[in-house]
Each structure stands twice: as C-alpha cells, then as structure tokens.
Amino acid sequence: MMLEINLAPGSRKGARKSAGFALPSGLASIGSNIRDPWLLGSAASVVAAVAVVGILFTGQSARAGELETRLESALRDSTRYAKVLDARHRLTAERDSVHRQLQIIRTIDDNRYNWAHILDEISRALPAYTWLTIIEQTSKTPLPPGTDSVAQAAATPSSAAAKKKDTAVVTPDTVTVHPPLTFRVIGQTVDIQALTMFMRQLESSPFVQSVSLTKSEIVIVEGKDVTQFELTAAYEVPPAGVVQTSPLVVPVR
Structure with missing residues (x-):
C-alpha cells in the first residue's frame, strides 16, 4: 500500500477547477484591459453619444416631416389667399374709379353756374x-376734371421739361372741387x-x-x-x- 502526501496544498484543487473551463488568451487579455476605469468611461461616453445622436436624428426627422406638411398646407393657403387678394384689389380699383367719376360729375355740376x-x-x-x-x-x-396732367405736360413741354424728357415724372391726377x-x-x-x-x-x-x-x-x-x-x-x-x-x-x- 502506497500513500501519497501533497506537500503543496490547494494545487490539486486549483488544477481541478482549471480543468473545467479556460478563457482564450486574447479574451483574457481584453478582460484584463477592461478593468481600466478610463477605458470603461470612454466606452460609456461613446455609447451615450451614439444613443443621443440616434434620439436627435429621430426627433429631427419627425420635426422635418411635420414642417414639410405645414409648408405644403401654407403653400395651398397662400395660393388661395392670393386669388382672394387679387379679387379684392380689382374690386377696390373699380370702387375708386366709380368714386372718382362721381366726384368729377359733382365738380362739373357745382361749377357750371x-x-x-x-x-x-x-x-x-x-x-x-x-x-x-x-x-x-x-x-x-x-384743366377739365379728369384730364391727365402728365399728358398735358407732354403736350406743352417747358424748357425744364425738355431737359428732362427722358425722365418720366408722374403727378397725381387730382380733382379740385372748387x-x-x-x-x-x-x-x-x-x-x-x-x-x-x-x-x-x-x-x-x-x-x-x-x-x-x-x-x-x-x-x-x-x-x-x-x-x-x-x-x-x-x-x-x-x-x-x-x-x-x-x-x-x-x-x-
């Protein structure tokens, strides 16, 4: 009968544990490097930055889609309102023309006697x-009411007007009541x-x-x-x- 005495306690137990699973040498070196706190902070910062960029990109995309929709709606409203404003300007011009004609008639009627x-x-x-x-x-x-003063000035040009004949000077055609x-x-x-x-x-x-x-x-x-x-x-x-x-x-x- 032979007795074996283990003079190094724990060597067999450690061998038994290591025999179960062992990391590759590359992963083991990475694992040993990950324990560096600065590297862990940098990795966390990169992950956070990527997450923030993703969130901002999603939000800006949604905002851009909303603005595009609002722009199309504003363009449609602008086209519709432009037609309404054009019709309003035409009606205003017709009203002013009728008002002016009535004023001319009233002026002639007031001054003929x-x-x-x-x-x-x-x-x-x-x-x-x-x-x-x-x-x-x-x-x-x-001048008779309603006479264009510009045409009258062109018919009887003065010396100053002859010097500035190339410059168009438009004076308002007013109606003097009296x-x-x-x-x-x-x-x-x-x-x-x-x-x-x-x-x-x-x-x-x-x-x-x-x-x-x-x-x-x-x-x-x-x-x-x-x-x-x-x-x-x-x-x-x-x-x-x-x-x-x-x-x-x-x-x-």
Missing part, C-alpha cells in the same frame, strides 16, 4: 350812371360815389369776395369827363342754403 352767378351779382350791384366795358377772368383756366376763380371788371361812371356804392354792393354778395380798386382815372368820353375804373375780385363759394336746387323729374311713358 359760377359765371352765371357772378354776372347776375354784378348786374344787381351796378348803380345808375355806371356802365361796364370789360369783364374777364384773370385766374388760370383749370378751383380758384378771379376776374376783373373795367367800367366807367360819372359819379365817384356810384363807384363806392358799386364796390360795397358787390362785396356784400355771397358769390363775390376780395373786391378791390386797382386803377381809377379821369377820361373824356364824348366831350365829358368820366371816371374810368378797374376792379379785381374773386368768386366765393356761397354758404349752404343760398343756392336752392330741385331734382329734375322727367316723365317716362
């Missing part, structure tokens, strides 16, 4: 022993007091204002001394109620 009122007031204020020789307008004759109207009256009288009375009565008219004596001199007419005078005045828009109008009714059969 100006000279009739002026002559009527002069005749009414003229005293005895006084007669008139000249009645004429001194203010510039206004253009200024001034006139002068030249006459003769045998009584200087009649001239004073004529000026006073003319100034009291609701259609005439700014009556002033421009010139007065003694002239000989048929062997007699008479006073020749020249007056200047302006047309005044009468207050409401002075001129009464009535609608024109035309029977229709």
Whole structure:
C-alpha cells in the first residue's frame, strides 16, 4: 500500500477547477484591459453619444416631416389667399374709379353756374350812371376734371421739361372741387360815389369776395369827363342754403 502526501496544498484543487473551463488568451487579455476605469468611461461616453445622436436624428426627422406638411398646407393657403387678394384689389380699383367719376360729375355740376352767378351779382350791384366795358377772368383756366396732367405736360413741354424728357415724372391726377376763380371788371361812371356804392354792393354778395380798386382815372368820353375804373375780385363759394336746387323729374311713358 502506497500513500501519497501533497506537500503543496490547494494545487490539486486549483488544477481541478482549471480543468473545467479556460478563457482564450486574447479574451483574457481584453478582460484584463477592461478593468481600466478610463477605458470603461470612454466606452460609456461613446455609447451615450451614439444613443443621443440616434434620439436627435429621430426627433429631427419627425420635426422635418411635420414642417414639410405645414409648408405644403401654407403653400395651398397662400395660393388661395392670393386669388382672394387679387379679387379684392380689382374690386377696390373699380370702387375708386366709380368714386372718382362721381366726384368729377359733382365738380362739373357745382361749377357750371359760377359765371352765371357772378354776372347776375354784378348786374344787381351796378348803380345808375355806371356802365361796364370789360369783364374777364384773370385766374388760370383749370384743366377739365379728369384730364391727365402728365399728358398735358407732354403736350406743352417747358424748357425744364425738355431737359428732362427722358425722365418720366408722374403727378397725381387730382380733382379740385372748387378751383380758384378771379376776374376783373373795367367800367366807367360819372359819379365817384356810384363807384363806392358799386364796390360795397358787390362785396356784400355771397358769390363775390376780395373786391378791390386797382386803377381809377379821369377820361373824356364824348366831350365829358368820366371816371374810368378797374376792379379785381374773386368768386366765393356761397354758404349752404343760398343756392336752392330741385331734382329734375322727367316723365317716362
């Protein structure tokens, strides 16, 4: 009978354990390197960065799809609203054109009797022993309502306009409701007091204002001394109620 004594305790047990499973040498070296804390931190950072990039990419893709949908909807709305705005602009232009035509008609209607009122007031204020020789307008004759001022300037070019004929200057075509109207009256009288009375009565008219004596001199007419005078005045828009109008009714059969 032979006895074996193990002088190295644990050697057999370790051999028995190692005989069960052994890692390859490459994996064993990797396992030994993974125990480094800096390497573990770097690996964790890479994994976290990849996860964050994936989350951000998914979110941005969803956001881009939503924005694309909203853009298509906005383009459709823009096309629809553009048609509505274009129709609104056309209607506004037609409304302004009708309003302007009505204003032109109203201007013509308001000013067509100006000279009739002026002559009527002069005749009414003229005293005895006084007669008139000249009645004429001194203010510039206004353009007819609605006349294009650009076309008028092209028809009568000035020296400054001739230098700038290549430059198109567009001025607004406005309608003046009551253009200024001034006139002068030249006459003769045998009584200087009649001239004073004529000026006073003319100034009291609701259609005439700014009556002033421009010139007065003694002239000989048929062997007699008479006073020749020249007056200047302006047309005044009468207050409401002075001129009464009535609608024109035309029977229709």
